[in-house]
Amino acid sequence: MISNNTSKSVIRLHVNGESHDVIIRFADTLLHTLREQLGLTGAKRSCENGDCGACTVLINGEPMHSCLSLTIEQIDQTITTIEGLEDSSIKQAFVSHWAIQCGYCTPGFILNCHALKARHPDAEEEVIEEWMQSNLCRCTGYQEIKEAVKAVLQEENTLLNETKNTLD
Numbered sequence: 602m603i604s605n606n607t608s609k610s611v612i613r614l615h616v617n618g619e620s621h622d623v624i625i626r627f628a629d630t631l632l633h634t635l636r637e638q639l640g641l642t643g644a645k646r647s648c649e650n651g652d653c654g655a656c657t658v659l660i661n662g663e664p665m666h667s668c669l670s671l672t673i674e675q676i677d678q679t680i681t682t683i684e685g686l687e688d689s690s691i692k693q694a695f696v697s698h699w700a701i702q703c704g705y706c707t708p709g710f711i712l713n714c715h716a717l718k719a720r721h722p723d724a725e726e727e728v729i730e731e732w733m734q735s736n737l738c739r740c741t742g743y744q745e746i747k748e749a750v751k752a753v754l755q756e757e758n759t760l761l762n763e764t765k766n767t768l769d
C-alpha cells in the first residue's frame with residue numbers, strides 16, 4: 602500500500618504486465634477498479650454475484666470472478682484481463698467456430714479457456730463442460746463455445762506431441 606487515509610488508499614496493481622497506482626476504497630471490487638479507474642472494460646459487469654462469469658479475469662493465472670474479488674487483496678498479485686491476453690489463437694478459435702454472438706460473455710469464456718489450456722491441455726469433454734460451468738452465455742451458444750475450446754486444446758496437444766517427439 603502506498604498511502605491511505607480513513608476512507609481511501611492508493612495501492613499499486615500489476616495488470617497486463619504494467620504497474621498502475623489506483624485510488625480505492627476498501628470495499629471496491631476488482632471489477633470496479635479495472636473498469637472505472639483503468640478503463641479496462643473487457644471484464645463485464647453483469648450479475649455482480651458470482652453467478653455468470655462475465656467479469657472473469659486471471660489472478661496469478663487462475664480464473665476468478667472480479668466482481669467478487671476485492672481490489673485491496675490484489676496487491677502483489679498478477680492480473681490478466683482480456684486486453685492483455687497474448688494468446689490470440691484462443692480468440693481466433695472463438696471467431697472460427699462462431700462462438701461469439703452478442704459477445705458479452707466472450708472475454709470471460711476466453712480467459713477461462715486460457716486457464717483450462719494451461720492446467721488441463723488434455724481435458725476430455727466432461728472436464729471441459731465442468732470447467733466452463735462457471736460462465737454463462739445468455740445467447741446460449743454453448744455448443745459453438747465448446748467446439749472452440751475443444752479446437753484450442755486439440756491444437757495445444759498437437760504442439761505438445763510434436764515437441765515431445767522432437768525431444769525423444
Ligand code: FES
Binds near residue numbers: 650652653666667
Ligand atoms: S458479474 Fe461477476 S460473476 Fe457475474
Ligand code: FES
Binds near residue numbers: 707738
Ligand atoms: S454471446 Fe451473448 S451472452 Fe454469450
